[in-house]
Amino acid sequence: MxxxxxxxxxxxxxxxxxxxxxxxxxxxxxxxxxxxxxxxxxxxxxxxxxxxxxxxxxxxxxxxxxxxxxxxxxxxxxxxxxxxxxxxxxxxxxxxxxxxxxxxxxxxxxxxxxxxxxxxxxxxxxxxxxxxxxxxxxxxxxxxxxxxxxxxxxxxxxxxxxxxxxxxxxxxxxxxxxxxxxxxxxxxxTPDPEREAGPSPWPRSYVLDDDSGAGAGLTAVNHAGVFCAERLDIGTRFLLQHLPTGRGAEGRGAHIVDLGCGNGVLGTAAAVADPEATVTFIDESYPAVASAEATFRANAAETTRARFIAGDALSAVPAGSVDLVLNNPPFHSHQATSGATAWRMFAGARAALRPGGELWVVGNRHLDYHVKLRKLFGNSQVVAGNPKFVVLRAVKRDR
Ligand SMILES: C[S@@+](CC[C@H](N)C(=O)[O-])C[C@H]1O[C@@H](n2cnc3c(N)ncnc32)[C@H](O)[C@@H]1O
CATH class of the missing domain: 3.40.50.150 (Vaccinia Virus protein VP39)
Structure with a gap:
């Protein structure tokens, strides 16, 4: 205070x-x-x-x-x-x-x-x-x-x-x-009533290139101020190249959460790969949630179910209801608090996942997210790595 x-x-x-x-x-x-x-x-x-x-x-x-x-x-x-x-x-x-x-x-x-x-x-x-x-x-x-x-x-x-x-x-x-x-x-x-500045140039779109893994060919719609509104983030690209599919428990489509969804390319790529899935897009930024909804509507099958939530981490998602969380945690915005936000996101993911459910995280190598994941989940596996980024997977083992 x-x-x-x-x-x-x-x-x-x-x-x-x-x-x-x-x-x-x-x-x-x-x-x-x-x-x-x-x-x-x-x-x-x-x-x-x-x-x-x-x-x-x-x-x-x-x-x-x-x-x-x-x-x-x-x-x-x-x-x-x-x-x-x-x-x-x-x-x-x-x-x-x-x-x-x-x-x-x-x-x-x-x-x-x-x-x-x-x-x-x-x-x-x-x-x-x-x-x-x-x-x-x-x-x-x-x-x-x-x-x-x-x-x-x-x-x-x-x-x-x-x-x-x-x-x-x-x-x-x-x-x-x-x-x-x-x-x-x-x-x-001093407002000049004669000034004709015209309409806002936002939102803007771009198409993900062939090197974008499961995201290749998707149209990303971006409202002003959204993370990577002009081009795909290299960390996001790396996760798209290693995106997991088919994580639902038997007999039903997976419930996937795109956590900190930005323009929603991760969750939309997952929805396109698995049209039976239900995808929940969450971001604390209103323009991000609006962008994710527009990206989803521009690419996913009309029958795929999705929800769009402006909220803090996973606080609005019922415990034990999720099969897969996809997350590229914030690292620039609110800089001093970004470590705390990543922790809140990972802890929230653990609570939201069903036993056997998985959290997939992409991050800069030097951020050492595996330390947080091990503390929370008791496990963390490197799915893929390059000199700059790692994709990590943590599995919820119990309740
Ligand atoms: C690194 S960006 C990733 C965006 C998108 N998933 C991508 O890969 O392009 C992190 C996102 O987390 C969002 N964010 C920051 N703090 C948050 C919080 N407490 N709860 C939910 N989202 C948050 C930011 O607004 C931002 O869109």
């Missing part, structure tokens, strides 16, 4: 899932800078003579990309709409808003796939790591802005590039930045 202090209140904030051992804060200097700016305490455009003054928050306030809900919680009395691509961010926001004493309906929790508010008076953008996601979001939100909409972006200096500012300039209107404070910077855009 850690406390964000503003001039109007203090907020105890946590990430999701809550882990008391997690040393990482649920807010950043970028969040604090934006809140000080909204209160009129700091941060006008660099070089401008304009005195800082409080921003009028009485209209419709939309907060895009709030990482763990710090902005939404601190602004909850103004009834903001959160727009997020992340299930974990949404759940963190829900918990933080409740902890701050607000009713659940004090804020609106929406996803990047939902229709945005039709008119936005204050648009606050926590700059995402993915430029594509920012591009898509600005395109989707631009029609809701008017000449008087206050648009303020925020991010750490390392997250704001010329290409970031170009997107604001091209899609919203004239754009300036603030001075840097505690390695954070603000972005100010």
């Amino acid at each position: 850690n406390r964000l202090i503003t001039s109007w209140g203090a907020y105890d904030l946590t990430r999701f899932p809550e882990d008391p051992r997690d040393p990482l804060r649920a807010w950043s200097a970028a969040d604090a800078y934006l809140l000080r700016h909204l209160a009129g305490e700091d941060g006008g455009p660099a070089g401008s003579e304009e005195a800082a003054k409080p921003v009028d928050l009485s209209g419709t306030v939309a907060v895009v990309g709030d990482r763990w809900g710090a902005l939404t919680t601190a602004l909850a009395e103004h009834g903001p709409t959160l727009i997020t691509d992340s299930f974990l961010a949404r759940e963190a926001t829900r918990a933080n808003v409740a902890r701050a004493g607000f009713a659940p309906d004090a804020v609106r929790l929406s996803t990047t796939g939902d229709a945005p508010p039709s008119r936005i008076d204050v648009l606050l953008v926590r700059v995402p790591k993915s430029l594509a996601l920012l591009e898509d979001q600005l395109h989707r939100l631009a029609p809701a802005l008017h000449a008087g909409t206050v648009v303020v972006g925020t991010g750490m200096v390392t997250e704001i590039h010329t290409s970031t500012l170009d997107l604001f300039e091209r899609i919203i209107g004239p754009t300036r930045t603030s001075l840097a404070r505690q390695k954070a910077r603000l972005i100010f855009s």
